Amino acid sequence: MNDDDLEALLALEMKKLQDHFLSEIPHRRAALEGCWNEVMAGGPLEELRQQVHSLRGTGSTLGFVRLGEIATPLEHALKEDVERSTLVVLYKNVLEELSSPETPKSLM
């Protein structure tokens, strides 16, 4: 396989991973909402933290730059003692981003 073929193949594989992530976003959004509602009802933070960490880490790795940027402050806020009103704003930003996700940047 020459370099051009390898690059074309890689581009295709990377695109597939991005498409797969995009297709799972509605599911991730629903899962995030579920965790959030549990926390608001007095449940533990851990699951929500894990969800946001996963969204931020996977999203940014797959080229969803804006999602990474928007999820980062929420991830940090969930580790600190912040006002609930601040948390709500950060959470809503993420939820909104998941409702209309960006076109990811190329990974090549």
Place this chain on the structure above:
Amino acid sequence: MAQPLKRILMVEDEPDIRAVALLALERVGGFEVRMCENGFEALEVAPEYLPDLFLLDVMMPGLDGVSTLQKLRLLEGCATIPAIFMTAKVQRHEVEGYLALGAIGVIPKPFNPMGLAGDIRDLWNHSSVVGETR
């Protein structure tokens, strides 16, 4: 390091990140990779696989990257295998903390898939002493 880097054992809990990293390390880098989903799997696999390098995600549920490395160090044949952490937490004091644990370096997340293999080779080639910073 004197010998060339060939075999990598990577620990990463996110399936999509594992998939991108596999492309980056195997297809782009030409390495042989054994991928583990969590620290416990790595502890089972490592003594048999005996890689040239451990590549560890830091924040993982169950056993985080730091605890995984500390436990790996106790296993036969694994005490001196070089390790690199991958993390978004790359402030100076955080990186110094990883190096103090004996890591040869840190790869910031999100990593560039096309550049990951080269970055790892650079860390490998420049770490004549484990823990030395570049």
